[in-house]
Amino acid sequence: QEEPLLFEIGRPDATGVDLEDAPDVAPRLGGLERKEAIGLPGLTEPETMRHYVRLSRKNYSIDAGLYPLGSCTMKHNPRLNEKMARLEGFADIHPLQPQSTAQGALELLETLAHWLMTLTGMRAVALSPKAGAHGELCGMMAIKSAIVAKGEGATRNVVLIPQSAHGTNPATAALLGFSVRVVPAAEDGTVRAQAVREALGPDVAAIMLTNPNTCGLFEREIVEIAEAVHDAGAYFYCDGANFNAIAGVARPGDFGVDAMHINLHKTFSTPHGGGGPGAGPVVLSERLAPFAPIPFLRREGEKIELVEHASGTQSFGRMTAFHGQMGMFVRALAYMLAHGGDGVTQASKDAVLSANYVRASLRDVMTQPFGDRPCMHEVLFDDAWLKGTGVTTLDFAKAMIDEGYHPMTMYFPLVAHGAMLIEPTESESKASLDLFVATLRSLAKSAKDGDAQRFAQAPRYAPRRRVDETLAARKPVLRWRAA
C-alpha cells in the first residue's frame, strides 16, 4: 500500500492540536509579522497517527530482525532506558536553570564520566560532543590546541590516517586545516609501527587510528605505534567506534591513546533512531585534559559545579550551545548500571564470540581479504568468492533483504574489494545466528550455482524494488512542491 506525502493529504485548516484561547493583548511585533501563508498542511490526530504508523511499517528495525551492519553496532535497545530518559527530572529540566536546582542532573553527568574514564583508563572526559564525528572534532581540537600551546601550530599540519579509516577521520582533520597523509596497511589488514614511523615527521600533528580497526582486527602493534607517535612529538587520536569489542577487556589508556570518542549509540546502545541523535563523549589523556571544551564539571564537597566559561582555563572553548546529549547520557548510564562492569565485559566478549562464530561458519563459502584469523566484533569478507558468478556485493546484499535480513555493510572498508562487513553483536541468540548463517550459505550456494537472476532482481519482497540513486542525484528533488 502506498502512503501519500502529508502534503497530499493535509489541509491548511486541519489541526491535530486544540489550544486555549489567547489573552486579549495588543501585539508587540514591531511590524515584522508574517503576511504570506506558510503553506503548511496539517492533519487531525487520527490521520497523523495513521500516516506515521503506516510509514513506520516500511522500515526494517533491530526489534524486528538481525541487523548485521558492520561498524554500526545495531544491538538491542532496552526500553528501560527510554523510560529512564523520560523521567521528569531529566527530560523536563532546562539547561540554564540554576545549577542548584539541577544537582541530580550534574551528578548523573559525573557518574557517567566516571564510568567512561574507568572503562577507558583515561584522565578526563568531554561530554558535550553531539555525535561520533563531533567527538572526533573535539579530540582533534584538543590536539590542535595542545600543539598551538607548544608553539608548533604553524609547523605540525599533517595528520596520519590509515586507508581503512572511517570517512569522518579525514573529513575532521580537513575541517581543522590539516592535510591528510595516508598510512598503508600491512598485508594482514593492520598498521605496522614501522609504516607509522616512516610517515612520521616534524610536520605531523597526530595519527587517527581506529582500534579495533574497520576490518574488525585488533591493531596488534598499537602500543609501539603510540610510542612512535609520542616520540615524534605527535598525538594519538583513537577512533572509538569499535570500543564495543574491548570495553571491559582492554583500556585505550593502556595503549597510549591521547583522545578517543565513544559513540554512546554504539557501545552503550542508545537507539540509532533512523540516523540520530547520537552522542560522542571524548576521553582525554593527562596531557590533553587541560584543553577540554567547556562546559566541564568541578566538584566541591557536596556541590557539583558545571564550569561554563573558559576564562582562566586552557579550555579550547565551546562546541555546542549547552551541555551535550543529556537524553542519551541517561540511556547510556542506565545501560551501564544494568550491565555492570561484569555485563559490559560479557557484552564485549559475546560480540567478539558471535562475530567469530559467523566467520567460522562461513569461511568455507566466502573469502576473507586478510586470511582466516580471529576477528573482533565484526568479520570482513570480500567478493573474491563471487568472481565469475555475475553477482556483485550489492546484489548479494539486496538478496539478503528478500530473505528477511538487513544487508551487512557493503564496500567498506575500502581496503577490501567488494567488502562485506558483518557485525552480529552480542544481542543475537545462537538460534538467530544459526539461521542467519544458514541463509547466507544458501544464498552463497545459489550465487555459485549461477542463479544470477535471483540477485539481479533482488529485492522483490520488500516495500520497494531497487531505487534509482542516479536519478535522485542527477535531478535532485529535495522537497515537495504544490503541483
Next chain:
Amino acid sequence: QEEPLLFEIGRPDATGVDLEDAPDVAPRLGGLERKEAIGLPGLTEPETMRHYVRLSRKNYSIDAGLYPLGSCTMKHNPRLNEKMARLEGFADIHPLQPQSTAQGALELLETLAHWLMTLTGMRAVALSPKAGAHGELCGMMAIKSAIVAKGEGATRNVVLIPQSAHGTNPATAALLGFSVRVVPAAEDGTVRAQAVREALGPDVAAIMLTNPNTCGLFEREIVEIAEAVHDAGAYFYCDGANFNAIAGVARPGDFGVDAMHINLHKTFSTPHGGGGPGAGPVVLSERLAPFAPIPFLRREGEKIELVEHASGTQSFGRMTAFHGQMGMFVRALAYMLAHGGDGVTQASKDAVLSANYVRASLRDVMTQPFGDRPCMHEVLFDDAWLKGTGVTTLDFAKAMIDEGYHPMTMYFPLVAHGAMLIEPTESESKASLDLFVATLRSLAKSAKDGDAQRFAQAPRYAPRRRVDETLAARKPVLRWRAA
C-alpha cells in the same frame, strides 16, 4: 516470515529479568513447595522484544487503517489517554489502601459518574462492571432485585428480546434464570410498540432493547415501548452498545430507560486491545438506583467515601473484587474532558453523518434490507445484490482484506440475510471514506462481473490465507505441548 511459538524458541534457563539476591531465610512453606518443573520456557529481553514485535506485525489495527466493524466502534484511541492512565497516582495505587490516601481517585470516579449521568439523563451509575456483558448482568440483576423486592420474583421470569439483539442479551437473561421471548421486528427493521404490547404479560420481568438497534436504526417507537413496558409492571433494559450514535444528542433517560450499560471502549474510545479489557458502567433510573451494586460513592462535604458493604442498603451486592476498571475510567474521562460536551455531540453527529455518507455512496450497488432510509452510526446491507454471482458475504469480506481493509461485521444482525454491517465512525476523514467507498464499489463491480475466483481465493495478500475453522473445532488444539 513465520514466527515460532515462544515454546519453540525459549529455554527453561533463559530469562529476561535480573533479580536481586534473596535474603537468606528458612522457608515457611509448610511442605507445599513445588517439586516438579513447570515447563515454562523463557527468553532474554532482546529475544522477547523481537518475538512480540514480529507477532504484532501480523495484526490489522485502527492505527493502520479503517476498521469498519459494525457494532464494534473501532475509532481513534488518543495516546493522551494512555499517558494519563499511567500517571502514578492512578496506575500505582492499591484498591484497598486507606480511602484517605486515594481521594483523587475517588474524585475521578465521581467526575466520570457525573458525566455518564448527565449524558444519559439517568439517576445513578454503577461503575464496577468489567465490560458490556458484565454491565448487562448488572442491570438485569438490579431489575431482578427490584422484582424480588416487590414480591414478584417467582412470577416474572420472562425477558423480551428482539431477534436483532446482541447474543449477550439472551445469554445474560438466561444466566439469571429468565427465559427469553423473542419480539419480532417490523418490516422496517424496528420494533413496534404493538408487538411489545402483545408480548407483554404478568410473567414479563423486562425487555432488553438496543437503541439505536443493531440494524443501525433508531427505534422510533421507543417512548411508547417504554410506556407499555412500565404499564405492564416490567423494566426497560437498554443495551447501550450503540450509545455513540446519540451521546449529546438524545438521553436514554428521556426514552424511559431503567438501566443501560455503556461500553467505555466504544463510545469513549478506550482501546479494544485485541479483545479487552473493556468497561461497562451501568446507568440506572430512580427506581433501580437503590439496588445498585457495591461499591458505590457517597460524598460528605470534602470527603468522598466508597461504600464497600451492602449491609443497611438495598444493594444487590458485589459484582467484582474491587471497584471496576480504573485504568479504563481514566482513559474515558480523558476522552470526555478533551472532547467536552460539544465534542461528544459532534462525534455522535459525525459518526452518523459518515455512516449515511457510506450508505448514500453505495446504495446503488448494494442492497439494504429495510430500504434506503437514514441510518444511525452504522449502515446495514444484505446480500440480495450478490444473488447469482457465486460470491457470498464471507467472500466479499475476505476480498476486502486484499484491498487493505478490515472486513465489516458479517452475518450480524441475524435479521438480515448475509448481513454486512458497516460502521465507519467519526474518526475517518472524507478522503478515507471516499477511498473506502471506491474500493467497495470496485469490488462490487468485480463481483457482478463474474470474477468469482478473486473472491473465492481471497485473501491472498494477508499474513494468512483462509484459516480452517472446522478443523480447529473438530480437533481442538488449545495449547502447545512438547513433541
Next chain:
Amino acid sequence: MRYHPLSETDRRDMLATIGVANVEALYADAPASTVLEEPLDLPRHKSEVEVERILSRLSARNMSAGRVPFFLGAGAYKHHVPASVDHLIQRSEFLTSYTPYQPEISQGTLQYLFEFQTQVALLTGMDVANASMYDGSTATAEAVLMAHRLTRRRKALLSGGLHPHYAEVVRTVSRLAEDDVVRMPPDILGAEDLIGKIDDSLSCVVVQTPDFFGNLRGLAAIGEACRKHGALLIAVFTEAVSLGLLASPGAMGADIVVGEGQSIGNALNFGGPYVGLFATRHDYVRQMPGRLAGESVDADGRRSYVLTLSTREQHIRRDKATSNICTNSGLCALAFTIHMTLLGEAGLRKLAKLNHANAVALAGMLEKLPKVDVLNKSFFNEFTVRVNGDAASLVEKMAAKGVLAGVPVSRLLPNAGLDDLLLVASTEINTHEDRAAFVAALEETL
C-alpha cells in the same frame, strides 16, 4: 477538534451526497421529545495541556505505592513490571486491534493468546486454559456456574479462606440465579474442616491457596473427597507469582483452577483492569466459559491460529451459551504473557523465592515485637498479624507517617470480630530499608 477529521466543508459535501439539508434530519426517527434542544450542561472541549493539568492534579492527591514503603496485598500485588512489557502492549497493532475474528489479519493476537493459554495451563498444572476472564473474582463465579452445568447440581461450598470479595461475587450471582451457596466462616488459621461438609448435593468446593489469610493449603485430600461425592474441586489463587514456588493446583487434584493474573505484567490500577486466569481438564473444555484460541491450518497448509469452540459462546448460542461473556482481558493477558516470557521458569522461580524470602524476613522482624503476633504457620508472600488494637486505624496512622502498612481484615470482613487483624504482603519490591521503616512506624504507632 483535534480528534475529528471532518471539516465543515466536508460535512456540507457529505450532506449533499446523502440528500439531506442537515445532520439533524438524519435523526428524524428519534421522537422529537427526546432530541435535546439545548447543549447539556458539560464543559467545552479542552486542550491536551488542560486535560493533563486536571488529571495530574487528581493523580497527585493519591499516595502511590512506588513512593512509600508498601505492604498491601489481599488480592492485588505490587510487582515490578519490566519496561519492555508496557512498551510492547502499546504497539498500535496490539493496542488498537479488535477481537481476532478475522484470523488472516489477526495472527499476532491469536498466537499470543495461544501462548497465554499454554502458559496458564503449565502454571496451574491443568490441561487447558481459556484466553482470559475479567479478573479472578468473576472467573471464580464462572467456575461455579461451570461446575453446576457439569454436575447438574446447584450448590457450592466456599472455603472460609476464600477472598471475601470473591465469595461475595459468587454469592451475588448465585442468589440472583437462585443457586445455593454455603460459605464457611472466616478461617484465619487454615484449620476449617471442609471435608466433613462435602456430600452428594454439592456441585463444587471452592478453596483458595495461598488463602485470604496467607495460609498455604494442601488440596489433595479435599480433591479426593470431592471425587468420592461427584463434586468438583475448584482451586483459586489471587497471587499468580506463588505458583512459581508452590505445588500446582493441578498436581493436587483440582478440576478447575481460577485466579487473578494481575501480579504478572499488570499494574495495581486501583483494582482494574486485571486478568482472570481459568484452566480446567480437557474433558470439560466444552463447558468452559470465555474465548479460546486454537491451532489450525490455512488454505496453504501453514500453521495458523483461530478462535475456536465458539459454539459455547453467546454470539452463536445466545441463551444456550456457557456464559454471557464477550470481552476478555486481552491486553492484560498480553502483558501477562510477555512478562511470563521474560521471566521464564528460572526467573519465575527466582522471583517467587525472593517474594517468599522478603516476607519471611519481615515476619521474622515482626515476631520480635511485643504487641504483634504473626498467626500463620505457612505462607507465601503474605501473612496475617494480630495487632494490639484496631488494625484499620493503625493503618491510617501509619499512612500519615508515609508507610502503607497492609490491609486491615475488617476492611473486607467488617463486624466479624476481626478488627485486630492485619494482612501484610511483601514482594520483590521491598528493600530492607522498607522493612525497617515498616517496623519503626509500627512501633511508634502501636
Next chain:
Amino acid sequence: MRYHPLSETDRRDMLATIGVANVEALYADAPASTVLEEPLDLPRHKSEVEVERILSRLSARNMSAGRVPFFLGAGAYKHHVPASVDHLIQRSEFLTSYTPYQPEISQGTLQYLFEFQTQVALLTGMDVANASMYDGSTATAEAVLMAHRLTRRRKALLSGGLHPHYAEVVRTVSRLAEDDVVRMPPDILGAEDLIGKIDDSLSCVVVQTPDFFGNLRGLAAIGEACRKHGALLIAVFTEAVSLGLLASPGAMGADIVVGEGQSIGNALNFGGPYVGLFATRHDYVRQMPGRLAGESVDADGRRSYVLTLSTREQHIRRDKATSNICTNSGLCALAFTIHMTLLGEAGLRKLAKLNHANAVALAGMLEKLPKVDVLNKSFFNEFTVRVNGDAASLVEKMAAKGVLAGVPVSRLLPNAGLDDLLLVASTEINTHEDRAAFVAALEETL
C-alpha cells in the same frame, strides 16, 4: 544477564565451531600488556528495579519545569508536546532502525525526512533544507563554513544579538580552523549598526531574530548590503515557534537559514538532544552539509525516496567533504515533523499567537512594577528586563520560592556589565496563575 541471549552452553558450542579453547584466545592480537587481568572497579549488574531506584533518586533532585511556574528560554523552550508524538517516535520501526542507507527497507524514515525537509523549507521560506543537524549552534557553525566555501572568503561577522553560545561555537571552530570572526558587542536593544561593518572581505553576516535579547530584527536591509559586497546573509533563530507569526527569513532575503528546532516536538532534556534546522537556496545545495533525502523511483517505477547528493559527504568524499557530519538528529527531526503535522498552518499560527499573547501579558504585568524595566520595543515570546540588582541571585532566590524565573544574562555573558539583566520567556504552557506567581515572587524578592 537479561540482555545477553547466549548461554554458557551456547558459548562452548560456538567456541568449538570456531576452534579455540576460550574467548580470550580471540583477543590474541591485543598486546598482553593491555589485556586486563582483573575486572575493573565498577559495580556489578543490577536489576531493573535497582536501576530505576538509582536514576529516579537523581531525577528527583532536579526541579522540573512542569512542577513550577516556569519562564526560561534563551535558546531552549518549554512547549507542550502532544502525547501522540512521543508515542510514535517510540515505534520500534523508527526508534531502532539505522540511517536509511537501504532505501528498499527504509521508506518510512526516508519519507518523513523528505516531509521534514519540506516543512523546514516552507517555514524558513527557503528552497531546500537538509535532513537535520545536531542543534542550532552547530548548524550555525556549519553555515559559516559553508559561506566560506561558497564565497572563498574566510571572515564572518556575528551580530551582537546572536546567542552567545552560538557565537562561541562559531568562534571555537573558526579559531582552530584559522578562519576570522568578528563578533559585535552584546546588542541589548537591537540597535547595532551591522550594515556599516559589511565590506568585501566578509563571507557572511550572521544575524539572529528574534535575537538573544528577544528583539525582532528586520533583515532586508542587511541582506541588501550583503549582496552588494558578495557576502551571504545567515539568519538564525532559536525559537522555531516564532516562525508561525513572523516574516520568514527567506522572505527577508536570507541566503542560509539555521536554527534550533527543539521547540517543536522535543523536550527540554537539559540541553540535548535537540535538532538543528538548516535551509538554503537551491543553487547552494551542493555545498550544504548534512544528509538529504530526495525523490526518485524504484525498479517498478514507483515513487520512492533515497538519500542523495552523498558525494558531498564524508563517507564518500573523505577529506574533501562539505562537513565531517555523519549522524543527524533523526528521531528529534521525526518528533518535529509529527508535531508540525499535528499543528498544521492553523495550529502553528494559533500556537505562536498564544505564545506572543502570554509574553505580552507578562510584560504588561512586569512593566507595572517599580523596580523592573522591560527593555524590548518588540519581541515574540521572550524579552529582557532590567532588575534592580543582580539577576542571577534574584533567580536563585525565586527558585527557592518555587518559581523558575528566567535566565540571567550574566550566565551566558559574565563580566560584561550586564548582571542586572534577566531574560524572561513565556509560552503556551503558562497560565495566568503562573504569571501571578511570578510577579508575586519577584516583588517579594526584589
